[in-house]
Amino acid sequence: MIALIKDLHSHVGQAVTLQGWLYHRRDSGKIAFLLVRDGSGLCQCVVSKSEQTESFFESARRLGQESAIRVTGTVRADPKQVGGHEIDVSGLEVVGASENYPITNKPHGIDFLFKNRHLHFRSRRQWAILKVRATLVDEIRGYFNRNGFTLIDTPIFAPAAGEGAQTLFTVDYFGEPVYLAQTGQLYVEAACMAFGKVYCFGPTFRAEKSKTRRHLTEFWMVEPEIAYAELDDVIAVAEDFICSIVQRVLKDNRPELEFLGRDLSKLEKIQKPFNRLTHKEAADILRGPRAKEMLENDLATKSARIEEIKKLVAEKEAKEKSQGIKQWEKDKIVQELADLREELDDLQVDVQNIPHHIKLAASFDENGDLGGSDETIISRLHERPTFVTHYPRGCKAFYMKQNASDPTRVNNVDLLAPDGYGEIIGGSQREENLDVLLSRIHEEGLNPADYEWYLDLRRYGTVPHGGFGLGVERTLAWLCGLKHIRETIPFPRMMGKFYP
RNA sequence: UCCCCGAUAGCUCAACGGUAGAGCGGCCGGCUGUUAACCGGUAGGUUGUAGGUUCGAAUCCUACUCGGGGAGCCA
Numbered sequence: 001m002i003a004l005i006k007d008l009h010s011h012v013g014q015a016v017t018l019q020g021w022l023y024h025r026r027d028s029g030k031i032a033f034l035l036v037r038d039g040s041g042l043c044q045c046v047v048s049k050s051e052q053t054e055s056f057f058e059s060a061r062r063l064g065q066e067s068a069i070r071v072t073g074t075v076r077a078d079p080k081q082v083g084g085h086e087i088d089v090s091g092l093e094v095v096g097a098s099e100n101y102p103i104t105n106k107p108h109g110i111d112f113l114f115k116n117r118h119l120h121f122r123s124r125r126q127w128a129i130l131k132v133r134a135t136l137v138d139e140i141r142g143y144f145n146r147n148g149f150t151l152i153d154t155p156i157f158a159p160a161a162g163e164g165a166q167t168l169f170t171v172d173y174f175g176e177p178v179y180l181a182q183t184g185q186l187y188v189e190a191a192c193m194a195f196g197k198v199y200c201f202g203p204t205f206r207a208e209k210s211k212t213r214r215h216l217t218e219f220w221m222v223e224p225e226i227a228y229a230e231l232d233d234v235i236a237v238a239e240d241f242i243c244s245i246v247q248r249v250l251k252d253n254r255p256e257l258e259f260l261g262r263d264l265s266k267l268e269k270i271q272k273p274f275n276r277l278t279h280k281e282a283a284d285i286l287r288g289p290r291a292k293e294m295l296e297n298d299l300a301t302k303s304a305r306i307e308e309i310k311k312l313v314a315e316k317e318a319k320e321k322s323q324g325i326k327q328w329e330k331d332k333i334v335q336e337l338a339d340l341r342e343e344l345d346d347l348q349v350d351v352q353n354i355p356h357h358i359k360l361a362a363s364f365d366e367n368g369d370l371g372g373s374d375e376t377i378i379s380r381l382h383e384r385p386t387f388v389t390h391y392p393r394g395c396k397a398f399y400m401k402q403n404a405s406d407p408t409r410v411n412n413v414d415l416l417a418p419d420g421y422g423e424i425i426g427g428s429q430r431e432e433n434l435d436v437l438l439s440r441i442h443e444e445g446l447n448p449a450d451y452e453w454y455l456d457l458r459r460y461g462t463v464p465h466g467g468f469g470l471g472v473e474r475t476l477a478w479l480c481g482l483k484h485i486r487e488t489i490p491f492p493r494m495m496g497k498f499y500p
Numbered sequence: 501u502c503c504c505c506g507a508u509a510g511c512u513c514a515a516c517g518g519u520a521g522a523g524c525g526g527c528c529g530g531c532u533g534u535u536a537a538c539c540g541g542u543a544g545g546u547u548g549u550a551g552g553u554u555c556g557a558a559u560c561c562u563a564c565u566c567g568g569g570g571a572g573c574c575a
Contacts, residue, residue, distance in 0.1 A: 024535090024536085026534045026537055026538095027531090027532095027534085027537095028530095028531055028532060028533075028534060028537080028538080029530070029532060030531080030532045031531095031533065031534080032532095032533040032534090033534050033537090035535085044534090044535085046533080046534095048532070048533095049532075064501085064526095065525090081535085082535085099526085100510075100525075100526060101525090102510070102511075102525090103511085104510095104511065104512095104524065104525050104536090105524085105525090105536045106511070106512065106523080106525075106536065107511085107513095107524095107536095108511060108512070109511080109512075109567095110568075111566095111567055111568075112511070112512090133514095167574080199543055204575085206573095206574070206575080208572095208573055208574060209501075209572095209573085210572085210573065211568085211569080212569080212570070212574095213570095214574080214575080215573090215574070215575090216575090218575065220575095334512085334523080335512095335515080335536085338512080338513090345569080346569090349504085349569065349570065352504090352570090353570075353571085356571090369573095371572090371573095372572090372573090372574085373569090397542095424575070425575080426502080426575065442550065469575070470575080471574095471575030472575090473575080475575090485575095494567085496568095498539045498569090
C-alpha cells in the first residue's frame with residue numbers, strides 16, 4: 001500500500017510503500033539508515049543486513065543523495081525520529097539514480113544555493129517556507145471568495161501607467177513600447193463598478209534598481225477594490241483580512257513555522273484592533289523621545305553584543321586551533337564562527353546606520369513620506385500591526401482621495417507589520433470627483449488623454465470607492481520570520497538575476 | 501546611481517610577499533542504532549579577468565566583471 005509520510009501515524013504496524021527521494025544516508029557496516037522525503041514529510045528507513053535484504057542491501061548503502069526510491073517496510077512509532085515514525089525496510093526499488101548531488105548537508109553560500117534553486121527547495125527549510133506560502137495564497141483567495149469579492153484578472157501588458165515610468169519594465173509590443181504591470185489597481189477600479197467587490201491576484205513587476213533583502217523585480221500582489229467604500233471601510237477589510245491570514249497559517253502550518261524558528265506567540269498576538277496612527281501622529285512619535293530612546297537603546301545593546309561576539313569569536317578561534325580536538329568539534333566550531341561572524345556583520349551595519357536613523361527620525365518632515373527606517377521605528381514600537389493614514393498629498397499617487405477637512409492630505413493607509421518588517425499593505429480611498437482627479441493629473445504632469453477610460457469611471461455613476469494591495473512575499477517573510485525575501489518565492493527574480 | 505565587503509578544489513573556507521592546504525562532497529575499504537555519524541586510504545587547482553609593482557604575487561596597486569550588504573526608491 002502506498003502511503004504518504006504525513007499519514008504514517010495511521011499505519012503503525014502495517015507494511016507500506018513510500019515513493020520519494022533519499023534526503024540523507026548513513027551506514028555502518030551491516031545497517032543503513034535512509035532518510036527519505038516524499039514531499040509530505042521526512043522519515044528514517046532502516047535497512048538491516050539480513051537474508052531478506054541481501055538483494056538490495058549493498059545498493060542501499062551506496063545510494064546517492066536524492067536518488068528516487070520506492071521503499072517498502074513496516075511502520076514503527078519512534079518519537080525520537082523526525083516525524084515520529086521509522087520504517088523497517090523489506091523492499092527497495094531505485095526509480096531514478098542520483099550521483100554527486102550538489103547540495104550537501106554542509107553549509108553553502110547563498111549564491112550557490114540560488115544558482116541551484118531548482119534543487120534547493122527540496123531541502124527542509126525551503127520546503128517549509130513554500131508550504132506556508134501555499135497556505136497563504138490559498139487563504140488570500142479563500143478570504144475574498146468567502147466575503148463576496150469577484151476575481152478579476154487584470155492585464156500584465158500595460159500602457160504607460162500612472163506612477164512614473166522609470167520603474168517599469170519595457171516590452172516591445174509589435175514595435176510599440178508597453179510595460180509590464182506594476183499594479184492592477186486602475187483596472188480593478190473599473191471592475192468594482194461592475195461587480196461591487198472585486199480583487200485581482202497575480203504577479204507584478206518593478207524595475208527598481210534595488211538590491212536589498214526586501215526587493216524582488218517580480219512579486220505577487222493581491223488587490224481588493226470595493227465600491228461604496230470610504231477609507232474606514234477599506235481599513236476594516238484589511239484588518240479582518242490580515243487576522244484571517246494569520247489564523248489560517250497558525251492553524252495549518254504550525255510544524256513548518258516551528259521548524260523555521262518562528263516565535264508563534266508573536267503571531268498569536270495579531271488580533272483586532274490594530275494600532276491606528278495618522279501620518280502626523282507618526283511624525284510626532286518619530287520626533288519624540290520614545291523613538292530616540294528606542295534607537296539609543298538599540299545602539300547600546302547592539303554595541304554590547306558586538307563586543308560579546310568579538311570575545312566569543314576569539315575564544316572559539318583559540319579552541320579551534322587547540323590540540324587534541326575532534327574533527328566534529330572543529331566542524332561545529334567552524335559553523336558557530338560563521339554564524340557569529342554573520343551576526344557581527346549585520347550588527348555592525350545596524351550600528352553604523354542607527355545614528356543616521358536617529359537624525360532622520362528627529363528631523364522628520366511631516367510633509368514628507370515615511371522612509372524605510374521610519375517605518376521600522378514605528379513598527380518596532382508596536383506589537384500589533386499599525387495602520388498609518390492621511391499622508392501628504394504630494395508623496396502619494398494622483399488617484400488617492402483628497403481629504404475633505406485637510407486638502408493637503410489624502411485618505412490613504414499603509415499597514416506596517418510588526419518587528420520591523422515594514423509596509424505590507426498600501427491602499428487608499430480613490431478620488432471619485434472628476435474635476436479634482438483631473439487637476440491632480442495635471443499637477444503630476446501626466447497626460448489626461450492616457451487616462452480617458454479611467455476618467456469615464458467618474459463620468460458614469462461615480463461612487464466613493466477604495467482598496468489596497470498586499471505584497472505576498474513581504475507578508476510571508478513576516479509570517480515566517482525570514483531575514484530575506486528571496487526565500488519566499490520558488491524562483492526569485494532580482495536585479496541582475498533570472499536563472500534558473 | 502552612490503557607499504562598504506567579497507571572489508582560492510564540486511561546496512565551505514585557510515594560507516596575510518617565499519613549496520597552494522583542510523573539512524565536507526566523490527571514489528575505495530572498515531564498522532549493526534546512526535542523527536551534519538565515525539575511522540583509514542585516494543583523486544581533485546590557469547587562486548574571477550586584464551594589466552602593473554617585485555628576484556619572487558593567491559597575497560600589494562589599477563581597471564573591469566560577477567556576487568553580497570546597505571542608501572535612495574518601493575510591496
